[in-house]
Amino acid sequence: MKAVMMYKPKDLRVEDVPEPKPKDGEALVKVMGCGVCGSDIPRINRYGAYFAPIIPGHEFSGVIVETGREVRDFKNGDRVTVAPLIPCHKCEWCGRGLYSLCSSYDYFGSRRHGAMAEYVAVPEANLLKLSDNVDYIDAATTDPCANALHGLAQSKLQPGETFLAYGAGPIGLFALQVARVHGAARLITVDIGEKKIEVAKKYGVDIVIDASKEDPAEVIKKETGGRMADAVIDFTGAPPAQKKAINCAGKMARVVLLGISHSGLSLDEHEVDSIMRGQISVIGSWNSFTQPFPGNDWFESLKLFSEGKISSKHMISHKLALDDAPDIFRKIDAGGLFFNKVMFLPHGENFG
Numbered sequence: 001m002k003a004v005m006m007y008k009p010k011d012l013r014v015e016d017v018p019e020p021k022p023k024d025g026e027a028l029v030k031v032m033g034c035g036v037c038g039s040d041i042p043r044i045n046r047y048g049a050y051f052a053p054i055i056p057g058h059e060f061s062g063v064i065v066e067t068g069r070e071v072r073d074f075k076n077g078d079r080v081t082v083a084p085l086i087p088c089h090k091c092e093w094c095g096r097g098l099y100s101l102c103s104s105y106d107y108f109g110s111r112r113h114g115a116m117a118e119y120v121a122v123p124e125a126n127l128l129k130l131s132d133n134v135d136y137i138d139a140a141t142t143d144p145c146a147n148a149l150h151g152l153a154q155s156k157l158q159p160g161e162t163f164l165a166y167g168a169g170p171i172g173l174f175a176l177q178v179a180r181v182h183g184a185a186r187l188i189t190v191d192i193g194e195k196k197i198e199v200a201k202k203y204g205v206d207i208v209i210d211a212s213k214e215d216p217a218e219v220i221k222k223e224t225g226g227r228m229a230d231a232v233i234d235f236t237g238a239p240p241a242q243k244k245a246i247n248c249a250g251k252m253a254r255v256v257l258l259g260i261s262h263s264g265l266s267l268d269e270h271e272v273d274s275i276m277r278g279q280i281s282v283i284g285s286w287n288s289f290t291q292p293f294p295g296n297d298w299f300e301s302l303k304l305f306s307e308g309k310i311s312s313k314h315m316i317s318h319k320l321a322l323d324d325a326p327d328i329f330r331k332i333d334a335g336g337l338f339f340n341k342v343m344f345l346p347h348g349e350n351f352g
């Protein structure tokens, strides 16, 4: 089968490799969609993974074409999405059902071969069936959507509140859509550049701020009569944005750090003071895996897709073949390319 192999950072090769054989309790999934996660970009362009060569990719959907022995609830032809984390089921955190916090987990695309390939073998516990009306592309974005739901739960967003998504990438755009479903009175997002702004507007976000042109805190102050945002999630992981996100939070607000950061954050005395005097909570959110595995954020995401309340439609910037992988990661690394969710379609767009 065809697969994208990462030999080392910035060294991707599309190769012909043996098709995986499903072991007992596993099913072979024909990959119909595999999204590029924000975490894949530094993994592929800077840091590498846990071994090499490795097939990257952990946000995927497909159809079952073979089942190993002991697979009970799935059969050939079942359309599925896949939870990428495989918990150890031995540590304290697994025992408490907090699988995202597992101390020795396995993970598609970073600790075992992933889904930038034509086929991948998946343990039955990681499979989720799709309703007929959920397409493979929405299904391949279930992981970022579940992350958005998890972040929203950490933010304790209440109906009638103002929600700010700092960063309008895929997870931010899902959070905004779900915040609307949860009854947020006002949706605000901040990003940089016209194309990102355009996409956020397509999702009906009330206030879309281009931070390269306006100061988000000033705009939000004016729009909220000085009350600022009640629930804020930073999806960028970039220290300057994290600082601004904190500056946009009102009294008793919850600020959730969700975007992966690769550098430190320093706060000045005014920022620390506003956290203290405003009784602002700064909270972390990591992944989406809870009991019963893979967790309610996954079941809820699939339900929202099936009810037509959320969609990945406007956030997919590229639909590519596996052969395009080396080139797109080179272009991303070179900078200047507009992209949002990049989606590989290993078998093309004919999903029939």
Ligand SMILES: [Zn+2]
Pocket (backbone or CB within 6 Å): 037, 038, 039, 058, 059, 143, 144
């Ligand atoms: Zn991801």
Ligand SMILES: [Zn+2]
Pocket (backbone or CB within 6 Å): 087, 088, 089, 090, 091, 092, 093, 094, 095, 101, 102, 103, 104, 105
């Ligand atoms: Zn564990």
